[in-house]
Amino acid sequence: MIRELNKNAAKKLRVYLMAAAVLVMVGFTHWGRSHNIDDRAMVHAMGIDQDGDGLRVSLQIFKPDGPGGDTAIDTAQPNVRVMTCRGRTVGEALQEAGAKAGRELFFGHLQLICLGEELDLEDPEELFAFAVKDKNIFLGTPICTADGTAEEIMRVRSSPEETAAEAMGDLIENGISEGQVPDYRLIDVAATEESGTAAMAMLRASEEENGSSSEEGQGGSVELAGTAVIREGRLVKKLDPEQSRTCVLMAGRTERSSTAFTLGGRRYSARLTDISVSSRVYISAGRPVLERRFSLTARVPADLHSAEDSAAAAADIRDRLEADMAAAAEELIVDRGTDIFGFFTQVRHSAPALAVRYEQSPEKLLRLMQYRFIVEVDVE
Amino acid sequence: MTGKQELSAYRLTAMMLMGRIFAAMTYFPAGYEGPGTLMAGTLLSALFQGLLMIPAAVLYRRGGREVSRGAAALYLIYFCYEMFMDIGGYVYFSDFLFGGEVRRTAVLGALVLSALFLAAMDTAVLGKAAGTVLIGMAAALLIIGAGAARKAYWVNIDFAAADPAGAVLRAAAAETARCECLVLYAFLLPRTSLSRRNSPGRTAAGFLAAKAVVLETVFFLTAAVLGRYFYHTKLPVFSAASYSGGRVIQRFDGLFLLIWCAAAIVKLGVLGACARDCIMILRPSAERNRAAALALLPCAVGAAVPVLRYRWESVVYGEPAALVFAAVVILTAGVPAAVLAGRALRRRTVSKGVRA
Numbered sequence: 001m002i003r004e005l006n007k008n009a010a011k012k013l014r015v016y017l018m019a020a021a022v023l024v025m026v027g028f029t030h031w032g033r034s035h036n037i038d039d040r041a042m043v044h045a046m047g048i049d050q051d052g053d054g055l056r057v058s059l060q061i062f063k064p065d066g067p068g069g070d071t072a073i074d075t076a077q078p079n080v081r082v083m084t085c086r087g088r089t090v091g092e093a094l095q096e097a098g099a100k101a102g103r104e105l106f107f108g109h110l111q112l113i114c115l116g117e118e119l120d121l122e123d124p125e126e127l128f129a130f131a132v133k134d135k136n137i138f139l140g141t142p143i144c145t146a147d148g149t150a151e152e153i154m155r156v157r158s159s160p161e162e163t164a165a166e167a168m169g170d171l172i173e174n175g176i177s178e179g180q181v182p183d184y185r186l187i188d189v190a191a192t193e194e195s196g197t198a199a200m201a202m203l204r205a206s207e208e209e210n211g212s213s214s215e216e217g218q219g220g221s222v223e224l225a226g227t228a229v230i231r232e233g234r235l236v237k238k239l240d241p242e243q244s245r246t247c248v249l250m251a252g253r254t255e256r257s258s259t260a261f262t263l264g265g266r267r268y269s270a271r272l273t274d275i276s277v278s279s280r281v282y283i284s285a286g287r288p289v290l291e292r293r294f295s296l297t298a299r300v301p302a303d304l305h306s307a308e309d310s311a312a313a314a315a316d317i318r319d320r321l322e323a324d325m326a327a328a329a330e331e332l333i334v335d336r337g338t339d340i341f342g343f344f345t346q347v348r349h350s351a352p353a354l355a356v357r358y359e360q361s362p363e364k365l366l367r368l369m370q371y372r373f374i375v376e377v378d379v380e
Numbered sequence: 381m382t383g384k385q386e387l388s389a390y391r392l393t394a395m396m397l398m399g400r401i402f403a404a405m406t407y408f409p410a411g412y413e414g415p416g417t418l419m420a421g422t423l424l425s426a427l428f429q430g431l432l433m434i435p436a437a438v439l440y441r442r443g444g445r446e447v448s449r450g451a452a453a454l455y456l457i458y459f460c461y462e463m464f465m466d467i468g469g470y471v472y473f474s475d476f477l478f479g480g481e482v483r484r485t486a487v488l489g490a491l492v493l494s495a496l497f498l499a500a501m502d503t504a505v506l507g508k509a510a511g512t513v514l515i516g517m518a519a520a521l522l523i524i525g526a527g528a529a530r531k532a533y534w535v536n537i538d539f540a541a542a543d544p545a546g547a548v549l550r551a552a553a554a555e556t557a558r559c560e561c562l563v564l565y566a567f568l569l570p571r572t573s574l575s576r577r578n579s580p581g582r583t584a585a586g587f588l589a590a591k592a593v594v595l596e597t598v599f600f601l602t603a604a605v606l607g608r609y610f611y612h613t614k615l616p617v618f619s620a621a622s623y624s625g626g627r628v629i630q631r632f633d634g635l636f637l638l639i640w641c642a643a644a645i646v647k648l649g650v651l652g653a654c655a656r657d658c659i660m661i662l663r664p665s666a667e668r669n670r671a672a673a674l675a676l677l678p679c680a681v682g683a684a685v686p687v688l689r690y691r692w693e694s695v696v697y698g699e700p701a702a703l704v705f706a707a708v709v710i711l712t713a714g715v716p717a718a719v720l721a722g723r724a725l726r727r728r729t730v731s732k733g734v735r736a
Contacts, residue, residue, distance in 0.1 A: 024489075025494070140623055148562065186621075190608045193612070345607075352544070
């Protein structure tokens with residue numbers, strides 16, 4: 001047919017066909033389902049607690065007519081709504097929540113997932129299936145544990161200028177960047193599924209004296225309480241902030257940390273920066289050894305002027321860190337079998353044949369291994 | 381020879397690279413045993429693929445510019461198979477990549493219409509389109525890589541495998557089986573305009589080097605960023621793009637999807653154009669647009685059956701890798717080698733006849 005037309009007509013026909021193709025493709029986009037933003041309930045944070053055989057899920061849903069919205073008519077008004085729902089699985093609980101809210105729950109702005117300390121984490125893949133399979137949820141969403149119930153954390157209402165989820169999210173992100181708590185996110189659930197262990201930041205809620213509780217939450221604040229160590233689905237150890245910092249440093253992935261040291265009978269704090277870590281695995285006297293070497297700079301108070309003071313401070317920091325690391329390895333790996341430092345990953349990288357031999361029982365290898373921690377400190 | 385325009389070395393390389401990178405961006409081959417062996421296998425396969433490309437390069441230098449009817453039939457079967465896999469794979473993986481609920485029939489229809497439009501074009505024009513998409517792809521991968529680099533932990537790369545040497549060889553074979561770009565090289569080289577500076581050998585070497593660099597970087601970053609999640613996700617590169625981000629844009633999966641969709645359509649168009657050319661070699665009187673439709677539509681219908689019935693997973697992960705590997709080897713090296721051998725035999729016969 002095209003051969004019979006002249007060149008100009010053929011050219012016009014191609015243009016019309018192209019335009020028709022574009023219109024058809026635009027038309028195809030209407031075959032899906034789209035949602036008006038008003039039909040969506042934006043979930044900013046969620047808490048999951050054990051509730052008998054089932055689960056209790058608490059959702060912080062953003063209220064756009066609060067001070068987080070366009071206008072700040074009354075800054076005393078809360079900007080989130082807290083909703084609690086129950087189900088045998090998280091998916092079931094969320095269906096109930098959607099029905100209660102009368103809107104479709106949207107998780108594209110989810111900033112935090114908080115787990116109650118009693119929650120059974122034996123099957124993390126099933127628990128987090130709702131999140132991993134939802135393309136809207138960011139894989140880097142931080143996951144933390146509550147010192148208590150996650151619902152308490154969700155119900156805390158912080159300052160009116162920002163949403164509670166933003167405040168908690170910032171607290172955790174800051175804690176991670178300062179080396180205070182481990183970096184545990186949705187993407188790390190796969191590693192927990194394999195190893196059965198996890199270490200995540202722990203949050204604690206504190207109420208204001210005259211705080212009142214309502215659907216919008218209760219006045220109060222949230223603080224970092226250290227690290228929760230999970231093994232085979234159960235919380236086995238709560239690390240205080242100092243232990244938490246040591247364990248984060250041992251994992252070898254933080255750029256900053258802090259510690260304390262003693263000099264002349266006085267206690268000082270030091271900020272640790274420029275942290276570089278190297279590891280190696282070798283056999284010594286028939287036993288595998290994992291050696292981890294830390295090189296860091298300690299920024300100490302300005303009144304330590306002399307070279308002797310700096311050297312003494314460096315020695316104290318070094319000895320303290322090495323001792324704390326050795327104790328942490330002994331307790332958490334040898335006694336409890338919780339590899340929260342990524343040591344088996346290191347073995348897989350540095351000594352793959354050894355890792356393959358113990359692939360089915362990594363904790364056996366980790367208990368057999370010796371650990372050497374060497375810390376080199378420059379004082380500034 | 382069908383088609384009056386000729387390809388340049390750059391456009392041919394762009395078509396080949398874009399097709400291979402698209403496959404890597406979609407999913408990794410079934411049964412890969414770890415990032416270390418995957419990366420080593422990819423490097424090893426580059427050496428092997430260089431050897432495969434030699435007969436086609438030699439044939440080009442000796443003036444081989446025509447694809448015979450017998451060879452065209454074999455190439456047609458292969459291109460149709462690849463189109464079938466790409467159409468079904470695109471629709472299947474779209475379900476995982478896109479957040480909304482878009483019906484598979486709509487995705488299939490839009491893809492086939494777009495590809496049909498491209499398949500009716502000259503190969504040289506498609507080469508230009510592939511070059512543009514390749515630049516966009518490179519820019520997107522650079523941005524995604526830069527956003528993910530801070531989260532990369534190179535200790536996640538390991539060679540822990542029960543049989544490391546075997547795992548590397550299997551990865552090399554799987555990488556070759558996924559490389560329809562080699563078959564494109566053998567098929568499109570006769571109609572490519574190459575200067576002394578861009579000889580067939582140099583074009584092949586340039587392609588293999590660029591492919592190795594891009595794939596190694598993609599595999600390394602993906603594994604280093606995702607950690608153990610690398611083993612649990614169907615879509616490693618998409619997951620890495622979702623996790624990658626910056627201060628302004630939190631996640632780069634939208635950028636990934638933009639480039640992925642463009643690459644899918646252009647790749648399908650290239651395969652459709654090659655299949656169209658095969659039909660026109662087999663039947664010179666065939667009209668160009670009809671030949672393109674005849675090449676593409678049966679593959680679309682064939683893919684529609686399993687993918688719309690939600691049975692595509694068994695197709696994509698049950699692909700007969702050994703058979704596809706053999707097809708790539710035969711079509712890339714076997715066919716040109718057979719032509720060279722036939723010519724040598726004819727020359728010998730003629731010279732014997734002259735002496736007699």
